[in-house]
Amino acid sequence: MITLASDFGSPYPAAMRGVLLRQCDARLADVTHELPRQDVRAAAFWLGFVLPEFPPAVHLAVVDPGVGTDRDALVVRAGDHALVGPDNGSLLPPARRLADARSASVEVFTYAYDDPDSATFHGRDVFAPAAARVHRTGVADVENLDAVTPAPSFVDLSFPDPAVDDDGATGEVLVVDDFGNVVTNVPGDVLDDLETVLVDGEAVPVGRSFAAVDPGERVVTVGSHGNVECDVNRGRGDEAFGLAPGDELRLDAPRG
Amino acid sequence: MITLASDFGSPYPAAMRGVLLRQCDARLADVTHELPRQDVRAAAFWLGFVLPEFPPAVHLAVVDPGVGTDRDALVVRAGDHALVGPDNGSLLPPARRLADARSASVEVFTYAYDDPDSATFHGRDVFAPAAARVHRTGVADVENLDAVTPAPSFVDLSFPDPAVDDDGATGEVLVVDDFGNVVTNVPGDVLDDLETVLVDGEAVPVGRSFAAVDPGERVVTVGSHGNVECDVNRGRGDEAFGLAPGDELRLDAPRG
Amino acid sequence: MITLASDFGSPYPAAMRGVLLRQCDARLADVTHELPRQDVRAAAFWLGFVLPEFPPAVHLAVVDPGVGTDRDALVVRAGDHALVGPDNGSLLPPARRLADARSASVEVFTYAYDDPDSATFHGRDVFAPAAARVHRTGVADVENLDAVTPAPSFVDLSFPDPAVDDDGATGEVLVVDDFGNVVTNVPGDVLDDLETVLVDGEAVPVGRSFAAVDPGERVVTVGSHGNVECDVNRGRGDEAFGLAPGDELRLDAPRG
Numbered sequence: 019m020i021t022l023a024s025d026f027g028s029p030y031p032a033a034m035r036g037v038l039l040r041q042c043d044a045r046l047a048d049v050t051h052e053l054p055r056q057d058v059r060a061a062a063f064w065l066g067f068v069l070p071e072f073p074p075a076v077h078l079a080v081v082d083p084g085v086g087t088d089r090d091a092l093v094v095r096a097g098d099h100a101l102v103g104p105d106n107g108s109l110l111p112p113a114r115r116l117a118d119a120r121s122a123s124v125e126v127f128t129y130a131y132d133d134p135d136s137a138t139f140h141g142r143d144v145f146a147p148a149a150a151r152v153h154r155t156g157v158a159d160v161e162n163l164d165a166v167t168p169a170p171s172f173v174d175l176s177f178p179d180p181a182v183d184d185d186g187a188t189g190e191v192l193v194v195d196d197f198g199n200v201v202t203n204v205p206g207d208v209l210d211d212l213e214t215v216l217v218d219g220e221a222v223p224v225g226r227s228f229a230a231v232d233p234g235e236r237v238v239t240v241g242s243h244g245n246v247e248c249d250v251n252r253g254r255g256d257e258a259f260g261l262a263p264g265d266e267l268r269l270d271a272p273r274g
Numbered sequence: 275m276i277t278l279a280s281d282f283g284s285p286y287p288a289a290m291r292g293v294l295l296r297q298c299d300a301r302l303a304d305v306t307h308e309l310p311r312q313d314v315r316a317a318a319f320w321l322g323f324v325l326p327e328f329p330p331a332v333h334l335a336v337v338d339p340g341v342g343t344d345r346d347a348l349v350v351r352a353g354d355h356a357l358v359g360p361d362n363g364s365l366l367p368p369a370r371r372l373a374d375a376r377s378a379s380v381e382v383f384t385y386a387y388d389d390p391d392s393a394t395f396h397g398r399d400v401f402a403p404a405a406a407r408v409h410r411t412g413v414a415d416v417e418n419l420d421a422v423t424p425a426p427s428f429v430d431l432s433f434p435d436p437a438v439d440d441d442g443a444t445g446e447v448l449v450v451d452d453f454g455n456v457v458t459n460v461p462g463d464v465l466d467d468l469e470t471v472l473v474d475g476e477a478v479p480v481g482r483s484f485a486a487v488d489p490g491e492r493v494v495t496v497g498s499h500g501n502v503e504c505d506v507n508r509g510r511g512d513e514a515f516g517l518a519p520g521d522e523l524r525l526d527a528p529r530g
Numbered sequence: 531m532i533t534l535a536s537d538f539g540s541p542y543p544a545a546m547r548g549v550l551l552r553q554c555d556a557r558l559a560d561v562t563h564e565l566p567r568q569d570v571r572a573a574a575f576w577l578g579f580v581l582p583e584f585p586p587a588v589h590l591a592v593v594d595p596g597v598g599t600d601r602d603a604l605v606v607r608a609g610d611h612a613l614v615g616p617d618n619g620s621l622l623p624p625a626r627r628l629a630d631a632r633s634a635s636v637e638v639f640t641y642a643y644d645d646p647d648s649a650t651f652h653g654r655d656v657f658a659p660a661a662a663r664v665h666r667t668g669v670a671d672v673e674n675l676d677a678v679t680p681a682p683s684f685v686d687l688s689f690p691d692p693a694v695d696d697d698g699a700t701g702e703v704l705v706v707d708d709f710g711n712v713v714t715n716v717p718g719d720v721l722d723d724l725e726t727v728l729v730d731g732e733a734v735p736v737g738r739s740f741a742a743v744d745p746g747e748r749v750v751t752v753g754s755h756g757n758v759e760c761d762v763n764r765g766r767g768d769e770a771f772g773l774a775p776g777d778e779l780r781l782d783a784p785r786g
């Protein structure tokens with residue numbers, strides 16, 4: 019199986035799909051092609067969120083603001099999964115999540131490629147053919163590909179750690195989803211036993227889900243990724259809280 | 275085969291896709307993940323429109339504004355099709371359409387589930403695993419699943435009936451599609467033999483299709499669902515008619 | 531294999547998918563359903579861009595502003611590929627690209643159809659069933675279908691030729707992609723050996739890719755289709771250059 023993810027919108031993903039269908043017999047499954055555009059960190063977050071749900075696969079993942087520069091192409095192995103994409107950090111957080119779930123290690127390989135036809139569409143000309151080759155060879159044998167060598171170095175990316183203290187936590191907004199839900203880097207357990215939490219000083223109910231509050235009301239929940247989310251029931255949390263990716267936020271237990 | 279429908283946009287549908295691919299060997303076919311957000315009635319309409327085109331399948335259909343409440347999960351059988359999703363009425367109209375086409379009855383089952391990891395993503399944690407189980411067991415044997423029992427009660431949903439009289443009909447806008455076409459609940463035959471129809475008192479040409487009028491002009495047609503539509507050729511009917519879902523509208527034959 | 535392309539957005543493509551799955555056993559691959567709405571020329575461009583990447587297939591391609599008129603349905607064969615869709619020119623440019631890559635000729639057939647249930651959804655009622663039949667029969671035997679006859683005439687479409695002269699070229703904007711990149715009809719080789727080009731008199735750097743300039747800066751590149759593109763690194767070229775599909779533009783080498 020090969021999964022496809024990108025920030026390409028339409029119609030460019032079809033060119034990658036065509037290349038894969040022409041060059042190998044893998045079953046294909048789209049992840050999404052609506053990743054936030056050229057946002058490497060958001061790509062890393064969302065890929066880390068969804069790829070662990072999949073059975074063993076080659077994951078073609080192309081969010082590539084550096085296309086046309088001399089940045090490398092990577093193949094990253096995490097147990098029986100492999101990720102193929104640009105060397106910009108986007109593959110490492112999902113690879114670590116895949117590896118952790120399998121008690122496997124993350125192995126990073128450089129994939130050597132000739133200068134392709136186009137300097138602007140490596141998804142079609144470099145990464146899709148690489149994913150097809152990795153699939154044909156098999157993830158377990160990826161180092162046998164002549165284009166593949168252990169990476170002497172590579173771009174890594176980690177999400178910022180929140181600062182948890184006795185009163186609460188100082189964290190950061192990682193992404194905002196399509197519903198406007200504000201996903202932070204603060205682990206959900208800071209909300210344990212709280213019925214209300216102060217978000218940047220304002221009291222907001224804590225709920226198991228959006229439905230804990232009336233439509234249009236703000237609520238702080240633990241999202242499906244395990245982190246604190248700032249949401250609005252049937253509305254947009256980003257607008258109601260005035261929060262965007264990269265913003266800092268402070269969560270405090272109310273004073274007794 | 276399992277079909278997938280939701281209002282999740284991107285990237286959440288990928289998590290359901292991954293779960294299905296991991297938990298069963300069904301062929302997957304996306305219906306859409308752009309159903310109008312948290313709009314149970316629109317979901318029921320569109321699912322009723324498209325699901326009857328499919329061969330026998332398990333239809334995973336998640337538009338779920340009540341996620342995280344104690345609303346039930348349902349498996350609804352309609353002949354050789356089954357629908358899996360939340361108990362909010364969205365599954366019943368499509369189930370009736372599927373059953374009618376097969377002279378089958380609609381059977382509604384409750385699907386018991388343990389409290390999942392996340393209170394906000396039952397699509398991934400409850401409904402996708404349920405659909406995979408129904409697929410593995412087979413639609414014909416769904417009552418043999420230990421989680422499945424005949425539903426003592428469930429939320430139903432019907433579309434409002436139009437009031438048809440000698441002069442025309444009083445109806446309601448059910449949905450507006452991506453093109454801006456205004457779909458009503460009025461059966462197409464009220465337009466029989468009419469060249470013009472009064473929409474809320476204003477005369478509009480009746481056409482077999484958009485192309486019956488010049489680009490930018492309003493036209494009333496019978497849509498592909500069999501109901502009256504208010505459209506604009508190469509434009510948006512919702513804007514030109516000032517109509518939105520839930521609005522009442524009056525159709526009259528012009529006075530002779 | 532059957533590929534699907536349209537300008538239908540959501541949820542109408544699902545009805546075509548259902549019909550195909552019900553009527554044949556082809557593997558399905560979506561191209562896109564976000565082609566620019568009712569824009570025959572853009573459809574022709576993008577289909578010509580992506581379809582040659584696919585292995586032999588039946589390509590169902592429905593951008594059909596004339597639905598409900600008496601325009602014909604076509605089956606166009608290009609070697610081991612076939613295209614099925616409306617007779618409005620959209621199929622011919624991609625067919626020529628598919629044929630050229632295979633040293634094959636383009637053969638145009640009319641596909642006769644009965645008046646369908648709906649005058650507004652021929653994608654479901656005419657073209658998807660036609661694609662399923664072509665797939666079942668096989669592209670090589672398409673003329674054996676009783677509905678298929680050599681087309682006595684058909685609508686063709688060609689992209690305008692640029693006027694290349696000693697100083698540069700006068701061209702036209704063909705399409706703007708989702709990223710805002712402005713794709714012209716000017717062949718990339720007019721940029722050979724240039725470090726700067728005058729776009730409508732203003733000097734803009736020529737780069738191998740977006741990344742040749744700083745974020746937010748304008749750059750002229752050769753796109754993945756081989757034509758000149760007017761782009762902005764991590765921004766929208768259409769806004770920065772003030773160019774839209776159909777606009778003329780002049781490219782000149784700077785005076786020595």
